[in-house]
Amino acid sequence: MKRYARFALMSLILVFGVSTVAKADCPWWDPWCSPPPKKPAPAPEIDPSLAVSGLALLAGSLTVLRARKRK
Amino acid sequence: MVSDTVLGRLYLLAAIIFFDHFLYDAIPHTTFVLGPAASWAMVSFAVFLGLGYSKFKQRSARLPFSFPFLCAHVLCMVALCVARLGEWLDFGALGTAANSFPGQIAAIVTLLLAIALLALACLPLSAWVAAVRTTSPSWLLASVSGVCAFYLRGAFQAFWLGSDDGQGSVLQAITFDAVHAVLKPILPNMVFDPASFVIGTPDFSVFIAKECSGLEGMGMVLIFTAIWLFYFRKENRFPHALFLIPCALASMWLLNIIRISALILIGNGGRPDVAIAGFHSRAGWIAFTLVALAFSIATRKLFWVGELPSPTGGGAISADSRAAVLNGKAAFASESGAVTGESPATGAYLVPFLAILAATFVSKAASGEFEWLYPLRFVGAAVAIWYFRGELKKLNWRFGWAAPVTGAAVFLIWIAPEWWAKGSADAGAGALGSALTALSPAARLTWIAFRVAAASITVPIAEELAFRGYLARRVMGREFDLVPFRNLTLVAIAVSSAVFGLFHGERWLSGIAAGLAFSAVLKGRGRFGDAVIAHATSNLLLAVWVLARGDWGQW
Numbered sequence: 001m002k003r004y005a006r007f008a009l010m011s012l013i014l015v016f017g018v019s020t021v022a023k024a025d026c027p028w029w030d031p032w033c034s035p036p037p038k039k040p041a042p043a044p045e046i047d048p049s050l051a052v053s054g055l056a057l058l059a060g061s062l063t064v065l066r067a068r069k070r071k
Numbered sequence: 072m073v074s075d076t077v078l079g080r081l082y083l084l085a086a087i088i089f090f091d092h093f094l095y096d097a098i099p100h101t102t103f104v105l106g107p108a109a110s111w112a113m114v115s116f117a118v119f120l121g122l123g124y125s126k127f128k129q130r131s132a133r134l135p136f137s138f139p140f141l142c143a144h145v146l147c148m149v150a151l152c153v154a155r156l157g158e159w160l161d162f163g164a165l166g167t168a169a170n171s172f173p174g175q176i177a178a179i180v181t182l183l184l185a186i187a188l189l190a191l192a193c194l195p196l197s198a199w200v201a202a203v204r205t206t207s208p209s210w211l212l213a214s215v216s217g218v219c220a221f222y223l224r225g226a227f228q229a230f231w232l233g234s235d236d237g238q239g240s241v242l243q244a245i246t247f248d249a250v251h252a253v254l255k256p257i258l259p260n261m262v263f264d265p266a267s268f269v270i271g272t273p274d275f276s277v278f279i280a281k282e283c284s285g286l287e288g289m290g291m292v293l294i295f296t297a298i299w300l301f302y303f304r305k306e307n308r309f310p311h312a313l314f315l316i317p318c319a320l321a322s323m324w325l326l327n328i329i330r331i332s333a334l335i336l337i338g339n340g341g342r343p344d345v346a347i348a349g350f351h352s353r354a355g356w357i358a359f360t361l362v363a364l365a366f367s368i369a370t371r372k373l374f375w376v377g378e379l380p381s382p383t384g385g386g387a388i389s390a391d392s393r394a395a396v397l398n399g400k401a402a403f404a405s406e407s408g409a410v411t412g413e414s415p416a417t418g419a420y421l422v423p424f425l426a427i428l429a430a431t432f433v434s435k436a437a438s439g440e441f442e443w444l445y446p447l448r449f450v451g452a453a454v455a456i457w458y459f460r461g462e463l464k465k466l467n468w469r470f471g472w473a474a475p476v477t478g479a480a481v482f483l484i485w486i487a488p489e490w491w492a493k494g495s496a497d498a499g500a501g502a503l504g505s506a507l508t509a510l511s512p513a514a515r516l517t518w519i520a521f522r523v524a525a526a527s528i529t530v531p532i533a534e535e536l537a538f539r540g541y542l543a544r545r546v547m548g549r550e551f552d553l554v555p556f557r558n559l560t561l562v563a564i565a566v567s568s569a570v571f572g573l574f575h576g577e578r579w580l581s582g583i584a585a586g587l588a589f590s591a592v593l594k595g596r597g598r599f600g601d602a603v604i605a606h607a608t609s610n611l612l613l614a615v616w617v618l619a620r621g622d623w624g625q626w
Contacts, residue, residue: 047352049576054356056574057428058295058363060421060537065367067417 075133077202080193081120087189091148098155102170104178110224115217122213123206130205140192147185151178231286243268246284246328253332258339275338275346277331285327288359292323295363303370312376319366326358344439353436416552417541419462424537426451427530441506446521452529466540470600477592477601478608481585485613486625488581501623522626523614531606534571538586539593539602543567557597564590585609 092109105112120127156162158170168174190199203210230241247268254261254270262271268279277283296316300307333354338346370376430451434444456463507515539559544551546563568586575582585606593602617625 049574050352050356052573053428053431054360057356057425057432058360060425060428061360061364062367063413064418064421064425065364065371067413068415 075136076127077130077132077134077194077198078124078127080134080136080198081127084190084193085116087144087193088186091185091189095148095152095155098152099159100155102158102175104151104175104182108221111217111221114220115213118216119206119209119213122209123202126205127202134194134198137192137195140188144185144188144192147181147188151181151185154178231281231284240281240284240286242286243279243281243284246324246331247279249328250279250331250335253328254335257336271335272339275335275343277335277338279331283327283331285324288323288327288355288362289320291359292319292362292366296320296366299363299367299370307370307376312370315366315369315373315376318369319362322365323358323362326362327355330354330358342439345437348440349438350436353432357432357436414550414552416462419459420536420541420552422459423452423455423529423533426455427533440502443518445518445525449521449525449529452525452533456529456532463536466599467597468600468603469598470604471596471598473592473595474601474604475608477588477605479612481588481605481609482612482616484584484588485578485581485609486616488578489624503623503626504621507623519618523611523618526614527607527611531603531610535589535593535599535602535606538567538571539590540599542570543590555597556593556599559590559594564594 154168154174157168194202232240244265247265247270250270251261251263258272260272262269262273262276264270269276270279271277293316296319300312300316334346334350337343337350427448430447434442434447437444507518510518539556541551543559543563543566544554544556546566547554547558547560564587568583568590571586572579572581572583575585589602589605592605593599595601613625617623
């Protein structure tokens with residue numbers, strides 16, 4: 001049980017330490033204040049044909065790498 | 072179907088909650104019900120499932136499913152959706168009530184009740200108690216982990232979401248500084264504005280947006296590495312292998328710094344068209360592919376990560392498996408055979424096509440609107456085909472009259488939609504035509520010669536090897552090279568044709584039709600040469616059409 005208590009204590013120190021540093025304008029006990037109003041993000045510019053080619057190249061290369069050697 | 076065991080029911084519970092969330096969140100809303108607690112719930116559930124996985128898997132007792140509880144859950148969710156719709160549409164008293172404080176409290180209670188009812192529908196209360204008891208104290212660790220996720224969520228989000236004061240995300244800022252550090256010794260006249268994240272020279276500068284800060288690439292690497300380690304978990308040692316994930320993420324981020332730096336150097340060097348139209352996103356894909364390949368090699372080659380002997384050390388398949396494959400039971404053979412890893416013939420069938428893809432990435436990354444390095448595609452595929460000539464000689468390369476006829480039919484299918492739409496007299500010159508006109512006659516002739524040679528020789532061979540030779544037969548079993556082409560199943564043909572269509576962008580429908588036609592001529596006589604000649608004929612006719620009519624849009 002001592003091990004778990006130590007784990008819990010370390011976690012709490014880490015959590016509150018990081019959240020206090022990261023959210024200087026928020027009270028440490030209030031995680032709800034963290035999500036800022038999200039601005040609309042620009043749509044990602046992903047070219048579908050580029051994605052198909054890229055993923056195919058990766059998948060094909062990995063398949064070839066996993067091929068057995070001819071004896 | 073989902074199994075009736077504890078594990079199956081836990082998966083079912085997660086799937087239904089995901090579906091509920093998808094529906095409920097799709098309705099526009101301004102107030103959160105339990106949204107901020109989702110991180111706690113997700114991480115707690117995942118950790119609880121992960122820690123208790125082996126014990127859950129041992130419990131094979133079949134559990135009853137409670138449909139009354141499920142109906143009650145559905146009723147709660149319907150009530151929540153109706154209330155949210157009322158709030159969105161400002162539907163009189165319903166909208167006002169849903170937006171009020173008591174209304175929100177009621178929504179929270181209803182949602183908690185809905186989740187509890189679903190949990191009891193999937194697993195009886197006694198099974199929940201047993202699951203918690205047998206895995207104790209996993210519930211405690213899961214809860215602590217959930218709390219960690221709950222609080223750290225905001226801190227980690229600052230890494231990519233950015234802050235309220237417009238200073239950008241942490242990742243954006245450190246990427247910007249890193250690019251500055253790389254280019255500072257090279258470019259003495261740098262333009263450098265940390266407030267707007269614009270960096271470059273007076274001639275060429277770029278804005279490092281949040282999505283350019285390596286986030287997309289790192290996200291893809293994270294997904295890839297997680298799936299890879301899960302899928303091949305029996306081949307790796309844990310937790311050692313997990314150490315490779317942050318290494319891969321760091322590599323991706325560093326390569327992104329190099330990508331942005333190179334982008335600025337190319338643009339500043341007088342080729343902004345190459346930097347923007349060619350290099351920008353292709354360099355990202357090249358980096359991702361390199362990192363993913365290096366990761367997969369590392370998981371197999373590093374002695375402190377690997378668990379089992381490499382699959383490449385596998386032997387030949389048994390005589391029984393070979394007989395099963397030849398009798399059209401290839402799937403059975405691959406499942407039951409003790410051999411792991413792909414067939415030794417895989418490289419011969421895939422590498423020529425992969426060479427074309429890789430050459431395309433390189434040539435387009437080095438090009439603007441006009442792909443002047445196109446001959447690289449021909450050379451790459453030709454070298455690969457020559458390298459594997461020994462293996463490829465085993466195929467039946469003979470062909471009959473049906474092959475060119477099929478090719479001609481595919482050509483007509485290919486040009487019909489655009490010809491119909493544009494009219495026979497309207498063959499626009501296009502950007503490619505303009506670029507070719509700007510070249511010297513010798514350069515123009517050389518480029519066109521390589522383009523026609525690739526279209527009618529290397530592309531048909533490489534694509535037929537990959538789609539009909541490999542993919543269609545791989546769908547049927549691991550030892551694909553032992554499957555006779557006459558035994559191709561409808562599913563195999565459909566899958567390979569669909570993927571073939573996917574590779575033809577906007578002409579995906581014509582691509583699928585072409586794939587089906589090439590498969591049909593291949594299955595008819597069982598000769599690989601028929602498919603290649605049909606493909607080559609259609610591509611050659613298309614080349615003649617393009618050159619004769621100047622319809623460059625078809626290329």
